[in-house]
Amino acid sequence: MRPDQIPLLTSVGRPTxxxxxxxxxxxxxxxxxxxxxxxxxxxxxxxxxxxxxxxTRGFADSSPQFSPNGRLVAFLRRSPGEPAQVFxxxxxxxxxxxxxxxxxxxxxxxxxxxxxTLAFTARVPEEGRYGTLDGVPAPQEDPRHLVGFQTQSNxxxxxxxxxxxxxxxxxxxxxxxPPVKPVGRAAKxxxxxxxxxVPEARQVTHGEWDVADPVFAPAGDAVLVATRAxxxxxxxxxxxxxxxxxxxxATTPVVSDxxxxxxxxxxxSDGAWLYVLGSDLGDDGLDFVATNASVFVVGxxxxxxxxxxxxxxxxxxxxxxxxxxxxVLVVREHRGRGELLRVAPDGTTTTIGAGGAGV
Numbered sequence: 226m227r228p229d230q231i232p233l234l235t236s237v238g239r240p241t242x243x244x245x246x247x248x249x250x251x252x253x254x255x256x257x258x259x260x261x262x263x264x265x266x267x268x269x270x271x272x273x274x275x276x277x278x279x280x281t282r283g284f285a286d287s288s289p290q291f292s293p294n295g296r297l298v299a300f301l302r303r304s305p306g307e308p309a310q311v312f313x314x315x316x317x318x319x320x321x322x323x324x325x326x327x328x329x330x331x332x333x334x335x336x337x338x339x340x341x342t343l344a345f346t347a348r349v350p351e352e353g354r355y356g357t358l359d360g361v362p363a364p365q366e367d368p369r370h371l372v373g374f375q376t377q378s379n380x381x382x383x384x385x386x387x388x389x390x391x392x393x394x395x396x397x398x399x400x401x402x403p404p405v406k407p408v409g410r411a412a413k414x415x416x417x418x419x420x421x422x423v424p425e426a427r428q429v430t431h432g433e434w435d436v437a438d439p440v441f442a443p444a445g446d447a448v449l450v451a452t453r454a455x456x457x458x459x460x461x462x463x464x465x466x467x468x469x470x471x472x473x474x475a476t477t478p479v480v481s482d483x484x485x486x487x488x489x490x491x492x493x494s495d496g497a498w499l500y501v502l503g504s505d506l507g508d509d510g511l512d513f514v515a516t517n518a519s520v521f522v523v524g525x526x527x528x529x530x531x532x533x534x535x536x537x538x539x540x541x542x543x544x545x546x547x548x549x550x551x552x553v554l555v556v557r558e559h560r561g562r563g564e565l566l567r568v569a570p571d572g573t574t575t576t577i578g579a580g581g582a583g584v
Contacts, residue, residue: 231256238287239544240270243316244295248272250280252287252300260284260305267300269318280318285309291316292340297396299324299343301331310423311345313397322397326423329355332389333438336396338445343394344471346436346450348387349428355387373459389435391450393471394426429474434458436469438489438544443496443525446471449479451488461510466490466501468527479527484508489543492525493551498570499523500553502543503530518542520555520568533572541566 238252249272254265267289269280285303292298298316302323303309308330314321325331327347334345350357354366369386377383404422407415415421429448430436436450447468454465454476465481466488480487485503492499502518517536523529534541539557546554548567554577557564565577 232258238289241289241291241298242272243291244293246272250289250291250298250300252289254285254287262305267298281314281321283312283321286312288334290334290336292336292396293338294340297340297399299334299336299396301334303330311343311394313343313399315399319399322399322401322403323423324394324397325392325426327392327426328357329387335440335448337441338443341396342445342471343396344429344439344441344448345392345394345426346389346439347392348384348389351386375459384435385433388433389437390428390432391430391436391439391448391469392426392428393448395424397424429469429471430476431474432476437464440490440492442468443492449490449492449499451490452476454478462486462506462513463510464488466499480521480523480530482530484510485521485530486510486513487521487530489545491545491547491553493553493570494547495550496525498551499525499527500545500568501530502541502545502555503532505536520545520553522570533568533570534574539566539574 232255235253235255240249240251242249249270250267251270252265253268254263257264264285266279266283266286267281268277270277283302284305287301289298289300296316297313299311299313301309302312311324311331311334312321313324324343325345328350329348332346334343336343353361376385406421434453436452438451440449442449447470449466449468451464451466463486466479468477468479480501484505486506487501487503489502490499501521503521504516504518506512517540519532519534519536520541521530521532541555541557548554552567552569555566555568557566567575567577
């Protein structure tokens with residue numbers, strides 16, 4: 226291929242299937258010489274074999290998720306020069322309403338079981354850093370005081386002054402009247418910090434370590450996240466799955482042990498099981514080189530994790546997705562391609578679409 230053909234390479238993201246099973250939405254992304262970056266939109270793909278069509282017209286739309294009741298779809302939208310935010314649109318198509326206004330953008334997000342609330346992760350910058358103080362660009366920020374061993378990450382850089390936290394926000398109504406920015410006396414009465422364009426989000430966690438992989442518990446009263454905890458967290462790489470109460474922010478460990486790191490929590494559709502991905506990091510919690518992940522399962526209320534797949538035979542990657550009433554779907558990396566596996570709570574593993582295209 227030639228360099229001028231790079232924009233012809235289109236990649237697709239993780240699809241989301243409408244609850245009625247009639248169609249899916251998927252993000253298609255490609256490089257753009259004109260934008261000097263990556264652009265893409267969501268595409269609607271009928272599952273009866275019909276032709277796909279473009280469903281959104283944003284600069285860079287990605288990561289669609291249908292609400293459990295099937296009425297709405299939430300996705301990430303990034304505008305030129307701006308971080309990605311969550312938007313919500315009617316599932317059948319229509320103009321999207323902005324749901325978040327996180328200073329440094331949104332990472333992961335998920336729907337509550339009743340389709341009224343979104344939980345999302347976003348980095349919270351220290352005051353005076355990363356553009357939070359007008360007139361203070363990065364070269365003029367105060368010096369950093371770094372404590373501990375883990376202070377930066379590849380590709381991200383320094384992170385201890387912008388820890389990723391968990392938030393919840395009411396899903397906006399895309400059929401409602403659009404927000405109107407107040408002016409004059411109305412703006413004065415509202416105050417300079419009043420959020421008018423998007424619903425006001427509430428920060429749920431305030432810890433020292435990043436939270437990731439949010440998913441609502443089946444009851445809707447808590448969000449499951451992967452994070453580190455404990456006084457010795459700076460001395461190892463182990464993460465555990467924790468239950469965060471939406472109302473109080475109280476955090477309770479659900480899946481953890483002294484050797485493994487656990488991520489990608491996924492409750493089963495019947496609510497009886499909780500699946501996670503886990504990797505053995507050794508006795509010191511630092512042996513991450515050439516370590517394959519396995520699927521583990523615990524009861525819905527937690528307990529000792531039970532490994533269902535063998536890391537010597539299967540190299541698995543997340544995220545996990547519910548399959549049927551009590552199973553889970555996971556992707557196996559095998560000889561340069563991805564294979565979709567279904568894992569049952571008793572450890573039975575079935576390959577989906579064996580011999581077909583990679584996923």
